[in-house]
Amino acid sequence: MLIKNLYIENSEHTSDIRVTDGKIEKIGEDLIPLDGEQVCDYAGKLALAPFIESHIHLDTCLTAGEPVWNMSGTLFEGIECWAKRKDMLTRQDVRSRVSRALRRMAGKGVQYVRTHVDVTDPDLTAMRELIELREEYKDVMTIQIVAFPQEGILSFPNGKALLEASVKMGADAVGAIPHFEFTREYSVESLNYACELAVKYDLLVDVHCDEIDDEASRGLETLAARALETGLKNRVTASHTTAMHSYNNAYVARLMRLIKMSGINFVSNPLVNTHLQGRMDTYPKRRGVTRVKELTQAGVNVSFGHDDMFDPWYPLGAGGMRDVVFMGLHVCQMMGYEDIINSYRFICQNAAKTLNLGDGYGIREGNDANFIVLDAKNWYDCLNNDAVVLGSYRKGKLISRGEPSKTEVNFA
Numbered sequence: 001m002l003i004k005n006l007y008i009e010n011s012e013h014t015s016d017i018r019v020t021d022g023k024i025e026k027i028g029e030d031l032i033p034l035d036g037e038q039v040c041d042y043a044g045k046l047a048l049a050p051f052i053e054s055h056i057h058l059d060t061c062l063t064a065g066e067p068v069w070n071m072s073g074t075l076f077e078g079i080e081c082w083a084k085r086k087d088m089l090t091r092q093d094v095r096s097r098v099s100r101a102l103r104r105m106a107g108k109g110v111q112y113v114r115t116h117v118d119v120t121d122p123d124l125t126a127m128r129e130l131i132e133l134r135e136e137y138k139d140v141m142t143i144q145i146v147a148f149p150q151e152g153i154l155s156f157p158n159g160k161a162l163l164e165a166s167v168k169m170g171a172d173a174v175g176a177i178p179h180f181e182f183t184r185e186y187s188v189e190s191l192n193y194a195c196e197l198a199v200k201y202d203l204l205v206d207v208h209c210d211e212i213d214d215e216a217s218r219g220l221e222t223l224a225a226r227a228l229e230t231g232l233k234n235r236v237t238a239s240h241t242t243a244m245h246s247y248n249n250a251y252v253a254r255l256m257r258l259i260k261m262s263g264i265n266f267v268s269n270p271l272v273n274t275h276l277q278g279r280m281d282t283y284p285k286r287r288g289v290t291r292v293k294e295l296t297q298a299g300v301n302v303s304f305g306h307d308d309m310f311d312p313w314y315p316l317g318a319g320g321m322r323d324v325v326f327m328g329l330h331v332c333q334m335m336g337y338e339d340i341i342n343s344y345r346f347i348c349q350n351a352a353k354t355l356n357l358g359d360g361y362g363i364r365e366g367n368d369a370n371f372i373v374l375d376a377k378n379w380y381d382c383l384n385n386d387a388v389v390l391g392s393y394r395k396g397k398l399i400s401r402g403e404p405s406k407t408e409v410n411f412a
C-alpha cells in the first residue's frame with residue numbers, strides 16, 4: 001500500500017510511505033505506485049508517530065459519581081470515593097469500562113498506554129482483568145500495566161504481598177505512593193521495596209511521587225537515588241512530582257544534579273494536577289504542576305499524561321491527548337513558537353522514552369507501519385484547531401478513521 005502526501009513530523013515537504021507486510025518499507029518523495037498497489041492520497045496532511053498515553057488509570061475510568069462525587073476536588077477525597085467504588089468492582093465492570101475507554105482513545109490517535117492499576121484490593125479484581133485485556137488488545141493497543149498501591153504499600157493491610165502478587169501475575173512496572181504512606185519512614189521503605197521488586201523481577205518502576213502541595217514531601221530524592229544505585233536508571237519514572245512546584249529553588253538546584261545523574265523520566269499530568277492541587281491554598285493559589293520547563297531545559301525526559309477519564313479525580317475527559325498538551329503549555333508557560341510547534345513530543349517521543357519503547361517507535365523505514373494522520377499541515381495548526389485524527393494505522397491497518405469537522409458560516 002502507498003500512502004501519499006504526508007507532512008511527516010512538521011516537515012516542510014510532503015513524503016509518501018510505502019507499507020509492505022505491515023512495515024514501513026520506504027519513505028520518499030513522489031513514490032510511483034507499483035502494479036496493482038493500493039494508493040491512499042492525503043493531499044498534504046500531518047503524519048505523526050501514534051500518540052502515547054504515558055499515565056492513565058484505566059481501572060477507575062468512567063466511574064465519576066459512583067457512588068459519590070468528589071465534592072472538594074482533592075486527591076484525598078478522590079481516594080475515599082474510589083475506595084467505595086472499589087468495593088463494587090467486578091471483572092465484567094472493569095472490562096466494559098476499559099473497553100469503552102480504549103475505543104475512545106483509539107479514535108483520538110492513541111496506540112500506546114501505560115495504565116496504573118490499583119492493587120490495594122485483596123481480590124486484585126482489576127489487575128486480573130487488565131492482564132487479560134492487555135493480551136486481547138495487543139494488535140491495536142500496546143498496554144503497559146503498573147501495579148499501583150493506591151492506599152500505600154506499608155500503610156495498607158498486606159500491602160507488600162499484594163504488590164508482589166501483582167508483579168507475579170504479570171505487571172510491567174512497579175508503583176508506589178510515598179506521600180500517602182503514614183510516615184516518612186514508611187515512604188522511604190516503600191520506595192526501597194518497589195525498586196527491590198523491580199530489580200528482582202526485571203521490571204520498570206513508575207511511582208506516584210509527591211502528589212501533594214507539601215514542600216517537605218521528598219520521595220523524589222529517594223526514588224532518584226535508588227534509580228541510580230540499583231542501575232534501574234531510565235527504567236524508572238517519577239509521575240506527578242507536584243511538590244516540586246513548591247520546593248525552594250536552592251533545594252531544586254541541589255536535587256537537579258541527582259535527577260540528571262539518575263536518568264529517570266518524569267510524567268506530568270497538567271489537566272488533573274491543575275484541578276487537584278492548590279486546594280488547601282487561599283490566595284495566591286499554587287498551580288501545583290511540576291517544573292516541566294526547567295526539567296526539559298536541563299535535558300531531563302518529561303512526558304504528559306491525562307491521568308483520568310471521568311473518575312473520582314477528574315470529572316471530564318474524552319480520551320484525547322490534545323487538551324493535555326494544551327493545558328500543559330499554558331500552565332507551564334511554554335508558549336513560544338518553538339515550544340508550541342514541538343509540543344507533540346510530550347505525547348510522542350518523550351512518552352516513548354518513558355515507556356522504554358526503544359527504536360521500534362517512530363516513522364522510520366523498517367519499523368512497523370504505526371502512525372497517525374491529522375487534519376492539519378503541522379502540529380501548531382493541529383493543536384490550535386483541535387484537528388481530527390483522519391487515520392490511525394497500526395501495522396499498516398487502519399484501526400480508526402475520522403472525517404474532517406465542517407462548519408459553514410453564513411455571512412460575507
Ligand code: 17E
Pocket residue numbers: 057075150177208211272307308313
Ligand atoms: N490516584 C492518585 O493517587 N492520584 C491520581 N492523580 C489519580 C489516582 C488519578
Ligand code: FE2
Pocket residue numbers: 055056057116208239307
Ligand atoms: Fe495518576
